[in-house]
Amino acid sequence: MIRNERKKLLMRFKSLKGIQDILPPETHIWQRIEHISRDIFKKYGYKEIRLPIIEATDVFIRSIGETTDIVEKEMYTFTDKGSRSVTLRPEGTAPFVRAFVEHHLYNEPSPQKYYYLGPMYRYERPQAGRQRQFHQIGVEALGVEDSKLDAEVISMLSTLLKTIGLKDVQLEITSIGCIKCRPDYRAALKEFLRDKLNNFCDDCKRRYDINPLRILDCKVPTCIENRKGAPSVINFLCDDCKKHFEGVQRYLNLLKVPHIINPNLVRGLDYYTRTTFEVKSSSLGAQNAVAAGGRYNKLVEEFDGPPTPGIGFAIGVERVISLVKETPHEHESPDLFLCTLGHEASEKSIVLAEQLRNRGLWVEMNYDESSLRSQMRKADRIHAKNVIVLGEDELKKGKVVMKDMQGKKETKVELDAEEILKVLQKKK
Numbered sequence: 001m002i003r004n005e006r007k008k009l010l011m012r013f014k015s016l017k018g019i020q021d022i023l024p025p026e027t028h029i030w031q032r033i034e035h036i037s038r039d040i041f042k043k044y045g046y047k048e049i050r051l052p053i054i055e056a057t058d059v060f061i062r063s064i065g066e067t068t069d070i071v072e073k074e075m076y077t078f079t080d081k082g083s084r085s086v087t088l089r090p091e092g093t094a095p096f097v098r099a100f101v102e103h104h105l106y107n108e109p110s111p112q113k114y115y116y117l118g119p120m121y122r123y124e125r126p127q128a129g130r131q132r133q134f135h136q137i138g139v140e141a142l143g144v145e146d147s148k149l150d151a152e153v154i155s156m157l158s159t160l161l162k163t164i165g166l167k168d169v170q171l172e173i174t175s176i177g178c179i180k181c182r183p184d185y186r187a188a189l190k191e192f193l194r195d196k197l198n199n200f201c202d203d204c205k206r207r208y209d210i211n212p213l214r215i216l217d218c219k220v221p222t223c224i225e226n227r228k229g230a231p232s233v234i235n236f237l238c239d240d241c242k243k244h245f246e247g248v249q250r251y252l253n254l255l256k257v258p259h260i261i262n263p264n265l266v267r268g269l270d271y272y273t274r275t276t277f278e279v280k281s282s283s284l285g286a287q288n289a290v291a292a293g294g295r296y297n298k299l300v301e302e303f304d305g306p307p308t309p310g311i312g313f314a315i316g317v318e319r320v321i322s323l324v325k326e327t328p329h330e331h332e333s334p335d336l337f338l339c340t341l342g343h344e345a346s347e348k349s350i351v352l353a354e355q356l357r358n359r360g361l362w363v364e365m366n367y368d369e370s371s372l373r374s375q376m377r378k379a380d381r382i383h384a385k386n387v388i389v390l391g392e393d394e395l396k397k398g399k400v401v402m403k404d405m406q407g408k409k410e411t412k413v414e415l416d417a418e419e420i421l422k423v424l425q426k427k428k
C-alpha cells in the first residue's frame with residue numbers, strides 16, 4: 001500500500017511529450033560528434049556563434065515564410081509577461097541572420113563563416129526520427145555568391161558525415177532559382193495545379209494563391225499523390241541560375257563528392273534561392289533527411305541588412321546518432337578506486353584522491369562504512385582499473401598494495417600520490 005503510493009508519487013514528474021533526456025553512455029556519442037564537427041569546421045575557418053533559443057516570433061515569420069508548415073503549425077509560440085509574442089526557435093538560420101545583421105557581422109572579411117549547435121523546437125506529433133525538441137549542428141557562410149562556396153560547403157558536410165561514420169547516405173542537390181526566374185515557374189505550377197486543386201487539402205487550396213510552391217512540400221498523402229508530374233523548377237532557371245548550378249556540379253565533381261540531382265527536392269522554408277541540398281539515408285524510414293541546407297541570397301536584406309548572399313546547412317543530430325549507434329565506443333573507466341576501512345583511512349583517502357586527480361587521474365573512492373567486500377564489488381561494477389585498500393595497517397606502515405583488476409597483479413607502493421602516479425603511468 002505504502003509502496004504503491006510512493007510509486008505514484010515518483011511517477012508524478014515526467015519529461016514533456018517529445019522532449020527527451022539524453023543520458024550516458026549516449027552522451028559519449030554526442031560529445032564525439034560535436035568534437036568531430038568543431039574540428040572539421042575549424043579547418044574551413046568557421047567560428048562558433050551561440051544564439052538564444054527564444055526569439056521574437058516575427059524573426060521566424062519573416063524568414064521561414066508565413067505559409068510554411070513550420071510557421072503555420074509547428075512553432076512553440078506564446079505570449080510572455082510583457083505581452084510580446086515569442087517563439088522557441090524551430091531552426092537556426094533565422095536567429096543567425098538576425099544576429100548577423102544586429103551585430104554588423106557583414107563588416108568582417110568575407111566569406112563570414114559561423115557554426116552553431118543546440119536544441120530546436122517544433123510542435124509536431126512525435127514519431128521515430130521526429131521529436132519536439134531536437135538538436136542541430138549548423139553552419140552559415142556569407143558574403144560570397146560564387147558556386148565554389150556552395151561546393152565547398154557541401155563537400156565539408158560530406159566529409160563531416162563520413163568522419164562521424166555514416167555509411168549509405170545519399171547527397172541530393174538541385175537549384176530552385178532566384179526571384180528573376182521564379183515568376184515563370186510559379187505560373188507554370190499554378191497552371192498544372194488548377195484543374196486538380198479540388199483534390200488537395202484545405203491548406204494547399206489556401207496556399208494556391210498566396211504561395212503555390214508550398215503545395216510541393218505538403219505532407220498529406222493525397223496531396224503528394226496529386227502533385228505527381230508537376231513541372232520542375234530546374235527547367236525554368238534563368239541563365240545566371242543555370243550557370244551557377246552548373247558551377248556547383250562542376251566543382252563537386254572536381255572535389256569527387258558523389259551527388260545526384262533531384263529536381264523535386266523541395267525545402268519547407270521560403271528563404272532559399274538557387275542551390276538546395278539534402279543528405280538522405282535509406283535506413284531512416286519516412287524521416288530520412290540527415291542534413292539539409294541551401295543558399296539564401298535575399299535573407300540578410302529581409303532583416304534590413306545590406307545585400308549579402310549566404311549558404312548553410314544543418315545536421316539533425318538525433319538522426320545521425322540513430323545511424324551510428326552500433327559503432328562501438330571506447331569504454332571509459334576510472335584509473336583507481338580507493339577502498340577504505342575506518343575513519344582515519346577515510347580522511348587520508350579523500351586527500352589522496354584529490355592529489356591524484358590534480359595529477360590527471362580519474363579516481364573514485366569509498367564514502368561510507370560498507371564492508372571491504374561490497375567496496376570491491378562496487379569497484380568492479382564501475383570497471384575500475386586498479387584498487388588500493390587503505391586500512392589501519394597500511395596507514396601505520398605507509399605502504400599500500402595496488403591491485404590490477406584485470407591482471408590481478410599486485411604491486412607494493414609507498415602511500416604517496418607521486419609514487420602511486422609513477423606506478424600507474426608505468427602500466428599505461
Ligand SMILES: [Zn+2]
Pocket residue numbers: 177178179180181182237238239240241
Ligand atoms: Zn534565376
Ligand SMILES: [Zn+2]
Pocket residue numbers: 200201202203204218219220223
Ligand atoms: Zn496539402
